[in-house]
Amino acid sequence: MKVLSSIRFWLILMSCITLCFALFLIGEYNRPRAESNDDTIPYQVLYINENHIPLTQTRQKEKIVLKGMVITDATSYKQLETIATQIKEKYANANLDSIELTVHNKNNGQFDDLAYEPIAKGNIVISYTTLTKTERSVHTNINIQLNKHS
Structure with a gap:
């Protein structure tokens, strides 16, 4: 039982980290280029x-x-x-x-x-x-x- 709960914990933690990293990349590469090159x-x-x-x-x-x-x-x-x-x-x-x-x-x-x-x-x-x-x-x-x- 303890092993199963720890696997769930690590899966949820890894998915949260992956989601945060994906949101960071979307925000970083979705920035308008015209504002930076005025x-x-x-x-x-x-x-x-x-x-x-x-x-x-x-x-x-x-x-x-x-x-x-x-x-x-x-x-x-x-x-x-x-x-x-x-x-x-x-x-x-x-x-x-x-x-x-x-x-x-x-x-x-x-x-x-x-x-x-x-x-x-x-x-x-x-x-x-x-x-x-x-x-x-x-x-x-x-x-x-x-x-x-x-």
């Missing part, structure tokens, strides 16, 4: 050029705007905000007033000549505001607009 969203900046926009007719004051496009698979506002933050930090000391980028998808095979889809899925506008004449790029505003496709 800082590394692949993107490519294309066709970026600097434009000097005169603020007065005498051209004494100019606004320096960087315009271009970003090709990425990012679809959410949070992912585009991460890309905008990386671009903002990259051009922080470039003496710019603003950066205006259109966001495009990669070419899915419909367009032979282009590396991207011609219809933009959004815009990223990064505006640098100066506090003093010598100090630039202290405060920045990031505006992200996602276009709705019908």
